[in-house]
Amino acid sequence: MSKRKHKHKNKGRLLPFIKLHRWSGLVSLILVIILSITGILLNHTHELQLKNHYIKNTLLLNWYGIRLPEQQTFFKLGAYNLVQVGHKVYLDNKLLASDALTLIGGIEMEDYLFIALENAALLLTLDGELIEKLTPDQDLPVPITSVYKSHSQDNSAIVIQSHNKYFISDDDYLTWTNIKPDNLKPVTIKRLKRLSETEKEPYYQLWLDNKLSLETVVLDLHSGRILGQFGVFIMDLAASFLLVLSISGFWIWFKRSRKRIRHRL
C-alpha cells in the first residue's frame, strides 16, 4: 500500500472524530466564551465588588420582573420630599426606613419633624437627622391610622389615632397617653402637598437602583438561569459539548501521535 493511501485510510478512520470535534467546537463556541468570561468574573467577585454594582437598565430589570410596587406616596413636608415606595421611606434622598408599612403622614413641628408610619414613628431634627425611631416596643400605640397636630394644648403635642382611640405624646415623645378627642379643640389633620410627576421620577429610579446586583446577573449568565430552565438546559448542553471536545480532541491527538511513533519506528 502506498504511503498516500495509508494516510488517507488513517484520516478516514479519524474523520468522524474530527467532524465531531469541529462541530462541538463551533456549536459551543459562544456559550463557552460566556461560561469562561462569567467564570473569571465570578472568581473575582469580591475584588470586582460585583455585589455592590447595580443594574439600572430598564429592559434587564423588566426581564427579572422587577417593577415598581403599588404602594407609593409622595408628600411635601416643609422643605423636604417625604416619599414612600414599597416598604422604603425617603426624606429627600435619605433612606429613613426599609421596613415601613403604610406611610400615614408627617408633621413639621417647631423643633422636630414627626413622621408617622403604620407600624412605627420617626422623630427627626429639622435637618433630617434621626433622633429616634419610636416602635411598639416603646409603647407606641399601633397601628397608627391618623396623625394630628394639637393646637389646643402645647404646640409640640402630637396626637395619633390607633384602634379608634386617640393618644397624645408628652413633650419629649417618650410616652403616649390616651385622651378623649373632645379635649382637643381644634384638632386638624396636617394636609400635605403632593409631589408633581417630575418630582416623583428620581424616587422610582432610587427604588430600582439597588434591586438587581451585577453579581446576580453574572451568576445567572454563568448558570444559564437568565433564560429560565431553558437556559440551564442550554448551559448543560454547552458543558456536555466541552466534555465531547476534550474527549474527541484527546482521541484525535492520541491516535495521530501513535501513528507518528509507529512511522518513526
Place this chain on the structure above:
Amino acid sequence: MKNILRFFITGALFVLISSYAKGVYQSNSDFIDEVFHDPTIKPQMLWLTGDVKAGAVKILGEKPRQLRVRYWQKQQKTAWILEAIGKSKPITVGLVIDAGKLQRVKVLAFRETRGWEVKEDFFLDQFSQRTLTPELQLDKSIDGITGATLSVRALKKLSRLALFYHQQALFKEH
C-alpha cells in the same frame, strides 16, 4: 448508612434548635417592670451629642444611628435597652447598671439564625460586676463562644456602651 442517618438527624436538630432559639424572649416593658418593680417609672433620655457622641463613636466604631437613647433610672440604678447588629439582624439587649457596675445583662430578642448561645446564663454571667476603664473597655475580658463571634462582639460593645451611657446619665444629673 448509619453515618448518613446520623448526619441528617444532627442537621435536623441544628435547624430545630436554631429556629427555636430565634425570637423575642421578653418584652421591653416586662424587662423594666422586672428590674424596678415600679409601674410608675418613666423613661428618660440621653442625647448623643458632644462628648457623649464621641464616646459612643469610639465604642461602636461608627456614628450612632439615633441622636438620643432612652433609659430608666431609680437612684444609682439605670436600665438600658440597646440594639446592635450581630451579623445582619439586630439583637435587643436589656442592661442594668448599679453604681457603675453591670448588674444584669439579658438578651430580650435574638433574630439571627446563628450565635443564639449568647442568651445563655453561662455566657451572660461573665458580665456581672464588670466596670468601664478610662479607655472605655471592660475591666475584665469576656470569654467568647465558638461559632458566635459576631454576637459575642455585639454584646461586649453594648455592655461597654451601657456603662458609658450610665456614667454620662449620672454626670448629667449632677
